[in-house]
Amino acid sequence: MPKRQDLKSILIIGAGPIVIGQACEFDYSGAQACKALREEGYRVILVNSNPATIMTDPKMADATYIEPIEWRTVEKIIEVEKPDALLPTMGGQTALNCALDLERHGVLEKHGVEMIGAKKEAIDKAEDRDLFREAMLKIGLDMPEAAVAHNLEDAHKIQEKVGFPTVIRPSFTMGGSGGGIAYNKEEFIEICERGLDLSPTNELLVEESILGWKEFEMEVVRDTKDNCIIICSIENLDPMGIHTGDSITVAPAQTLTDKEYQVMRNASLAVLREIGVDTGGSNVQFAVNPEDGRLTIIEMNPRVSRSSALASKATGFPIARVAAKLAVGYTLDELDNDITGGKTPASFEPSIDYVVTKIPRFAFEKFPKADDRLTTQMKSVGEVMAIGSTFQESLQKALRGLETDKFGLDPIVDLSADDARNKIRSECISARGERIFYLADAFRFGMTLEEVFDLSKVDPWFLAQIQDIVSSEMQINGLNVADIDADEMFGLKRKGFSDVRLADLLCCSEQAVRERRKALNVKPVFKRVDSCAAEFDTQTAYLYSTYQQQCEANPTNKKKIMILGGGPNRIGQGIEFDYCCVHASLALREDGFETIMVNCNPETVSTDYDISDRLYFEPLTLEDVLAVIEVENPDGIIVHYGGQTPLKLADALERSGAKIIGTTPDAIDLAEDRERFSKMLQGLDLKQPLNGTARSLEQARDIADAIGFPLVVRPSYVLGGRAMEIVY
Template sequence: TDKEVQMLRDAALKIIRALKIEGGCNVQFALDRNSFKYYVIEVNPRVSRSSALASKATGYPIAKMAAKIAVGLHLDEIKNPVTKKTWAEFEPALDYVVTKLPRFPFDKFENGDRTLGTQMKATGEVMAIGRTLEESLLKAVRSLEVGLIHPERPAFAKLSDDELSKQIIQANDERLFYLAEAFRRDYTIEEVAELSKMNPFFLDKIKHIVELERELAAHKADLGLLAEVKRYGFADEEIAKLWGLHADQVRQMRKEQKILPVYKMVDTCAGEFASDTPYYYSTYESSTESVKSDKPSVLVIGSGPIRIGQGVEFDYATVHSVKAIQKAGYEAIIMNSNPETVSTDFSIADKLYFEPLTLEDVLNVIDLEQPEGVIVQFGGQTAINLAEPLANRGIKILGTSVEDLNRAEDRDLFDQVIKSLKLPQPEGGTATDKAGALAVADKIGYPVLVRPSYVLGGRAMEIVHDATELDNYIDRAVSVSHDHPVLIDHYLVGKECEVDCISDGDTVVLPGIMEHIERAGIHSGDSMAVYPPQTFSQDIIDQITDATIKLSRTLNCIGLMNVQFIIHDGKAYVIEVNPRASRTVPFLSKVTNIKLAQVATLAILGLSLKEQGFETGLLPNQSGIHVKSPVFSFSKLNHVDSLLGPEMKSTGEVMGSDTTLAKALYKAFEAAGMHLPQFGRALITVKDADKAEATALAKRFREVGYQLVATSGTAKAFEKTGITVSTIEKLDSGQETILEDIANRKIQLVINTMSADKKVSSDGFRIREAAIEHGVPLMTSLDTAGAILKVLELQAFSISPIKS
């Protein structure tokens, strides 16, 4: 109620004044909905995560105001940068509703504990704006990019009422979809409120959405109802499903009946004062506030919510692309749905549309703005997935053509490219069913790397060692990616590296090559990467450069392209090509002092690389050694295996730079929060195939002062070479000594690699989980352990035991 809002507002002001806070502050309350009692949960005397959300939701730039206050200005001396007329002491007024939905990583961590509680589990979030709560909620759902355009999971219809009720009682990441399912089964608002303890106001809105679904199903092709449900945020695709039509038919129907979205401005003052801030959202009303300018424009599609595999790196590229578009004399328009990003700051682009990144919503903006073309290269897989449907509807895609994007993504077409260029590639094949997959794997030999086509972040990618494992994988993965075939490659053990290049269709520039510390088989996003390469011969560098230039020209790449290689037996094998910006663009831009996204955008807009001062080839290495290191969030996600493999698991990254590799590694580890003890006890338990290599590492750990602890098999391998080691009982012996020692901080470092044996593998999982739970540094790759040794050897004197 208004009274409760005012009560909490007054309390927040009292707290801020009592604490003498100047600048941004965040106060969290718990409000008893049955009385006027409230409790202060916490006060954050700083700009917080919610400050960014509040800034985007209201248009009031909190951090900018806090910075001005920090240098001595008062609120009545600061102009509101949105209206440019009112002062900053005016509180924002809203004539719209904003919904924020968190984006969770459980599509990557299917075995993770989905229960929500006091520990944050989301990797990102989306925000949507509408005139009603239903509209903003439905726009937010389709912004999530979880394969849904409406709060409905078909699988939930199969749940019993008891199972459904249990899911509603316990908060989890899919609770919204369970609530909607309950109303589809005619649960009352009171029943759902009792189960969920949620405010009936919000439940009433979800129930209204379900009631509108039923209306649509009962009144097909009702134009009056079509106009009504569009005002409440229904997507054309959902309407089409209920009417038995294609979304394009619903879109055409809307256009014929003039049922079109208008665009309203986010102006901080609910229209009370004139404002020229180019920050818009769509709704279905009569008058629009966004007018196409006379200046030619280019639309850049953003990358949506931050999730594993598609992080803020793509937003970096989007923002730099916008700067280049403006530099080239065009009006830059951004479409995005993520309030955490720089691209959704109203001061970045000439126009910002805060909208879901679906085909319908993008086409609506294109209908109004009529841009010269659309750039999809910088928005990750979100934007790339829109390229073909947009091109099919006559929209001009700037940069690499849709046909050439498909030649890189489609396995058979890409194989033809590789064969025509006579480039080495791991032997592989494509299968559309289980029998075909088993036949391909049998032909090329195990182990094999299997994955569905068209993936980002290694989704559903695995290394399998025999036919039984492949059989199990196909049962799971094909259901995930039924629209595309399964790709099967022979798994090569070797060094992995990647390169980003820029092309204008003729000149191809390679700003740098990044060598991965971890060998092939660990996803590139989870590997530590070093620039410039430290162990490659000139011959290998020449092979990589030559292959990249050939691929770029053959694929008619215009803009950015990323190529990944495995170095095996003196040959550079091509394993993947992505004709778009990759997650390494920010890292490579910073270490080479070349703004890759800006250079690429100017090339896309017609300014040749030669005109920008570049020639074909690999650019000289810049000074220093730079390490990109992944950051993981395993401590926040229960029952998620930390073992690294071909499916990406990291949620962020850091960079360490220095004059030597060891120093750069040290800075990277420290920045990633991995504080390495210089002495203590290291637990080493590795699979048989790794024992020889682990023995060499164990000797080095002894020399820098570590005591070694190992399970029986690993300990025997060490003792054969004269390494002193304490043996600890395996978990399958019924002893819990390993877990107790980790919990009691008697172990300072854990190195664990996985065996194909499922029993051993589950024991390893428990060891890894214990290490994460108790904050003990954990390595699941011997290459990472080797990198850590470089750092420890830099810091320590070598020692050897005194012989009597």
């Protein structure tokens, strides 16, 4: 059916400030929705309180209100703007809860505002743990043993039935906020009290533990004619017990049989129909017992989510854009898939011929006293995504994209230490942010695959892939770089080994590995993300590097500028830098330049395929950026919009022959190097605090004695005060 003519203006509620569990993926979805609805001629009114977002740009909506996302405030906006409809599914849990408050207080009925995208009944049924459980059992889907509690006394009674460990999930919260896994009564009371406080309905689901089960997600889209498609399946490398936002996830799912996939697919569609999600995207999460194959449903989100952004970037299918158009009456077969240039309709299920890996980025170094154990409450502050021909390649690309000074499965345990085995065993059991490295160290220590599985419950297929990477390392460890022939080098690069990691193993420099690789004519090629596994030609330049034979980059001869993005979000470097990158790209396009974006953050607007002329979804390392430069040969590279990440690459890029435009690498170094900056201030005869630069602990002590305490210790080239301390 065509778009609705009875609607003229639509109110979109944003997600508000960036918090753990609700980050810039909702700026991406909100911006897409605004553009999609304005294309159709609707007047768009936006409410969001975060000024660092693309969606709050004056040109994005017809009317923008930077106001608190609270029902009384939104009611006043409704009184002024008189929208015909409210779209609450683009702003995460914040928008959903606000929309429900408006409905409960009669605001929508009073002003004749229709909720589109998801009705109140559907939101309640999906978000209310009791209603959701009833709905799933009604359609014959299995769920973990659980019951709902509205107070601590009820929670205790349920816990006695399900035993320890116990999973606690509050209703109507985001990112597992307020939830957790309790192993004893003290933890149970603490988590329940917090969960009851954070749940707007004072409601908890107290659930039997299914720790160690395999976790899967299905990203589903449905229209008003009951056409349903699966955008992609996502498998969590980490087993149940860890929030999916904190898990390493892989798309498509790697360890499902075709029959298991079809069962899960059918269950996902049944869930959407029963919950009543008439239009738009939803995320459905499952758990599978690896011992007997028992399938249970965990939960579903009746809106676009973090996983929706990941699925969109993984497949090229713009879920939020399509969901917005479905909400105003279109059906999937009436919409074109933009990434294929309209050669396929949106009802054409995406098919991918590569592997995508997402790894979360943590910031526990900022909070040394925080509990860094990963549970059902999300703790990561960002994420990185990588695309490769194999899981091993995408995994190692993602690891180096994290910017944690690791360029692959680097060892982190001294295997000669007396407590090495106990340390590895402990870290494999207790999931923390660096568990993937301990899994690799377990194989270096000589543990068997079965032993590592018993400790970690990570599926044996993934463990075998990690074990194979470690085996490849051991085969070349200590060799001379000249000993590596073309076939061996190609095989190593196919497994995702970076030049830096190979340099560590071969005891030489990164430059030596790069020169040897080029001498052997082993270079990456670039493939296109097209949502159809190359079944149809696509003109959309959404690219990733891999080691194969045929390159699909097809660069143009136009005047072109490359922009380096900010990589994964972290404390001190977030959405504001993506905002800058997006505006740089749009401004350069206005001036007639072809724009090339290089970034690896799936949550961002900058990694949307239509923001730049050519998008390279690549880690922001010297090796990966140089590979793009060699193919594209840009007229200039801009490094000063993506925060500290590209700034650290500026000098090495210039030495490699790249043309840095805007702020020069020398000017960057003058500002970032504290010693040079201090000397510049002296030369300008400007006042500055007494200071000195130390390159050793002894020098630091001498300078401290000369200046006196208290002192501020500041490293160079950091953002957000990283590793800075006030010392008394």
